[in-house]
Amino acid sequence: MSEVSGGVLERTKNEEAEFVQPLVLGDRLKQIRLSNNLTLADVSEMTGVARSTLSKIENHQLSPTFQVVQKLVEGLSIDIPQLFRAAPADAGGASRRTWTKHGEGTPHPTATYEHELLCTDLSQRKMVPFKTTVRAHSFSEFGDWVRHDGEEFLWVLTGPVAVYSEHYEPLVLDTGDCMYFDSRMGHALVSPGETDAEVLWVVAR
Amino acid sequence: MSEVSGGVLERTKNEEAEFVQPLVLGDRLKQIRLSNNLTLADVSEMTGVARSTLSKIENHQLSPTFQVVQKLVEGLSIDIPQLFRAAPADAGGASRRTWTKHGEGTPHPTATYEHELLCTDLSQRKMVPFKTTVRAHSFSEFGDWVRHDGEEFLWVLTGPVAVYSEHYEPLVLDTGDCMYFDSRMGHALVSPGETDAEVLWVVAR
DNA sequence: GTAAATTGTTTCGTATTGGAAACAATTATT
DNA sequence: AATAATTGTTTCCAATACGAAACAATTTAC
Numbered sequence: 001m002s003e004v005s006g007g008v009l010e011r012t013k014n015e016e017a018e019f020v021q022p023l024v025l026g027d028r029l030k031q032i033r034l035s036n037n038l039t040l041a042d043v044s045e046m047t048g049v050a051r052s053t054l055s056k057i058e059n060h061q062l063s064p065t066f067q068v069v070q071k072l073v074e075g076l077s078i079d080i081p082q083l084f085r086a087a088p089a090d091a092g093g094a095s096r097r098t099w100t101k102h103g104e105g106t107p108h109p110t111a112t113y114e115h116e117l118l119c120t121d122l123s124q125r126k127m128v129p130f131k132t133t134v135r136a137h138s139f140s141e142f143g144d145w146v147r148h149d150g151e152e153f154l155w156v157l158t159g160p161v162a163v164y165s166e167h168y169e170p171l172v173l174d175t176g177d178c179m180y181f182d183s184r185m186g187h188a189l190v191s192p193g194e195t196d197a198e199v200l201w202v203v204a205r
Numbered sequence: 206m207s208e209v210s211g212g213v214l215e216r217t218k219n220e221e222a223e224f225v226q227p228l229v230l231g232d233r234l235k236q237i238r239l240s241n242n243l244t245l246a247d248v249s250e251m252t253g254v255a256r257s258t259l260s261k262i263e264n265h266q267l268s269p270t271f272q273v274v275q276k277l278v279e280g281l282s283i284d285i286p287q288l289f290r291a292a293p294a295d296a297g298g299a300s301r302r303t304w305t306k307h308g309e310g311t312p313h314p315t316a317t318y319e320h321e322l323l324c325t326d327l328s329q330r331k332m333v334p335f336k337t338t339v340r341a342h343s344f345s346e347f348g349d350w351v352r353h354d355g356e357e358f359l360w361v362l363t364g365p366v367a368v369y370s371e372h373y374e375p376l377v378l379d380t381g382d383c384m385y386f387d388s389r390m391g392h393a394l395v396s397p398g399e400t401d402a403e404v405l406w407v408v409a410r
Numbered sequence: 411g412t413a414a415a416t417t418g419t420t421t422c423g424t425a426t427t428g429g430a431a432a433c434a435a436t437t438a439t440t
Numbered sequence: 441a442a443t444a445a446t447t448g449t450t451t452c453c454a455a456t457a458c459g460a461a462a463c464a465a466t467t468t469a470c
């Protein structure tokens with residue numbers, strides 16, 4: 001093995017081609033079909049896959065070609081994860097939801113930003129969303145790069161916003177623009193305009 | 206056609222087997238393989254798929270069986286969406302940052318939503334952001350709950366939006382409100398007002 | 411520089427898929 | 441009830457996927 005550079009893939013070995021879910025696909029297809037009151041003929045017409053083939057798939061009598069899977073996904077206008085994840089059952093009591101009304105987040109001011117933390121009353125989240133008012137009006141107001149693990153997505157609610165980041169030229173985003181970047185790369189926001197800028201910010205760990 | 210109950214699937218017709226992305230899969234596989242410094246032999250060992258087959262897939266000389274796709278997904282320990290996401294092109298730069306200007310995302314229509322995928326030219330993201338126009342104007346337009354792994358955050362750009370979710374009462378959010386919830390819990394958005402609603406949506410796996 | 415090893419590609423034979431059509435099993439229609 | 445339509449299943453065969461092995465094209469070893 002040519003040195004797997006500590007990347008994404010070093011985990012598995014797959015001792016012996018044990019299938020992930022040999023059945024799920026057919027079951028899922030049937031489930032989707034029935035829950036929409038479709039016949040095999042309907043699905044056949046929508047997807048261009050023969051009735052017979054569909055039948056065999058649903059009954060686990062064959063492993064469809066990727067082409068066929070594509071036709072199904074396209075023709076039924078469903079997305080791939082939806083087709084593969086077993087979607088039955090009750091989600092096992094994983095019912096978690098919360099919301100924050102406009103302006104009612106938790107204030108969290110820093111030297112250069114005015115954060116409003118959102119949806120904080122749900123713990124153990126994969127993402128941390130907040131709305132931020134950018135007070136800084138020049139890059140020199142920053143001491144050093146902000147840098148941490150994770151990834152960030154931001155959407156400009158009120159622009160313009162200048163994005164400074166390591167290894168890159170500054171970039172100016174305006175209202176409705178958005179950006180995604182690796183948080184380990186040093187970054188900072190500046191409001192080049194007259195007024196303070198506002199961005200919606202989501203950080204994933 | 207046995208009355209498609211105005212459900213999820215009435216959109217497409219797929220006149221003639223026009224492929225969705227005949228290339229993407231092979232390209233994506235190669236990309237993943239190379240970015241991890243793996244040889245075809247490595248991947249073959251990890252997945253149990255023959256070198257020759259892998260070569261053909263990468264060169265678009267065949268459409269692999271679903272079984273093979275499963276072996277790839279399992280053996281390389283990547284997830285399905287990741288495998289199907291379009292190759293990252295040039296990105297907004299060399300490595301880990303990209304942006305999307307207002308309205309220039311990738312359209313992805315479904316029966317009830319009009320998604321605009323954002324920042325797609327960065328692969329292997331922890332989050333998938335998109336802007337969505339909610340077309341559905343009644344809950345009955347949905348065939349079944351949307352349900353998948355992960356968590357979601359959404360911010361209402363243009364309200365009102367009614368959020369339906371399993372185990373809960375419907376909740377109406379207005380412009381500037383936001384919400385966070387577990388994606389395994391069935392969910393659906395409806396635009397109760399006259400016009401279509403718009404939300405900014407971020408999904409984390 | 412030559413040999414050996416490693417890499418990706420290409421044959422080629424076998425096994426499997428996938429569609430047309432025949433079949434069986436229900437459901438509608440008269 | 442008999443007939444026709446509609447549904448899902450099964451045959452059959454052409455088309456195609458898949459793997460073993462041969463083949464090139466590099467790279468590494470000596």
